[in-house]
Amino acid sequence: GESVGLHLPTLSVQEGDNSIINCAYSNSASDYFIWYKQESGKGPQFIIDIRSNMDKRQGQRVTVLLNKTVKHLSLQIAATQPGDSAVYFCAENGGGYNKLIFGAGTRLAVHP
Amino acid sequence: NAGVTQTPKFRILKIGQSMTLQCTQDMNHNYMYWYRQDPGMGLKLIYYSVGAGITDKGEVPNGYNVSRSTTEDFPLRLELAAPSQTSVYFCASCWGGLSTDTQYFGPGTRLTVL
Numbered sequence: 001g002e003s004v005g006l007h008l009p010t011l012s013v014q015e016g017d018n019s020i021i022n023c024a025y026s027n028s029a030s031d032y033f034i035w036y037k038q039e040s041g042k043g044p045q046f047i048i049d050i051r052s053n054m055d056k057r058q059g060q061r062v063t064v065l066l067n068k069t070v071k072h073l074s075l076q077i078a079a080t081q082p083g084d085s086a087v088y089f090c091a092e093n094g095g096g097y098n099k100l101i102f103g104a105g106t107r108l109a110v111h112p
Numbered sequence: 113n114a115g116v117t118q119t120p121k122f123r124i125l126k127i128g129q130s131m132t133l134q135c136t137q138d139m140n141h142n143y144m145y146w147y148r149q150d151p152g153m154g155l156k157l158i159y160y161s162v163g164a165g166i167t168d169k170g171e172v173p174n175g176y177n178v179s180r181s182t183t184e185d186f187p188l189r190l191e192l193a194a195p196s197q198t199s200v201y202f203c204a205s206c207w208g209g210l211s212t213d214t215q216y217f218g219p220g221t222r223l224t225v226l
Contacts, residue, residue, distance in 0.1 A: 034214075098215065104154045
């Protein structure tokens with residue numbers, strides 16, 4: 001899920017498969033990380049978060065993994081559904097005043 | 113609650129024109145933010161506010177101004193529109209400045225400068 005400029009990387013999966021979306025973050029001092037989902041024409045929507053003192057957190061059908069050694073986050077979506085089709089962004093928070101730094105995003109396309 | 117609302121949804125400006133993007137939240141949130149999102153990119157912070165009367169620059173503030181006269185409203189002003197300001201603009205709000213305070217986003221304003 002790294003930035004490649006104007007063209008978002010796309011992950012294509014079959015409905016029912018598991019999806020893994022990756023993100024590299026930039027600031028080793030960031031203490032909080034969030035995954036957002038953005039559907040076409042809408043604003044980002046919170047999915048799940050994780051503090052820097054954790055390496056895994058699970059939600060409903062989603063799991064976030066954090067590897068601070070290599071500054072890497074991943075979002076796992078179980079049993080991917082057509083409604084999961086969207087652009088997914090990771091964001092890091094470490095600059096005070098809850099200012100977020102967003103990654104470039106990955107487009108998830110779910111095929112029936 | 114309507115959450116975070118933004119107007120207009122779409123706007124086309126000519127180079128040199130000015131406009132104000134409106135943002136209102138009804139959640140009594142103290143913190144508000146303006147981001148821009150260029151095609152195929154993540155969001156970048158333009159300005160933010162920690163309360164009425166208090167604003168500060170984000171990562172990309174040049175060409176923009178903000179004000180925060182009330183808790184609810186956080187308008188973004190473009191004085192001399194340039195093609196480089198063609199983007200989608202998102203407003204967000206959250207209760208406080210803790211990293212665990214979730215930011216809620218509006219639906220966005222798509223601006224084209226020709």
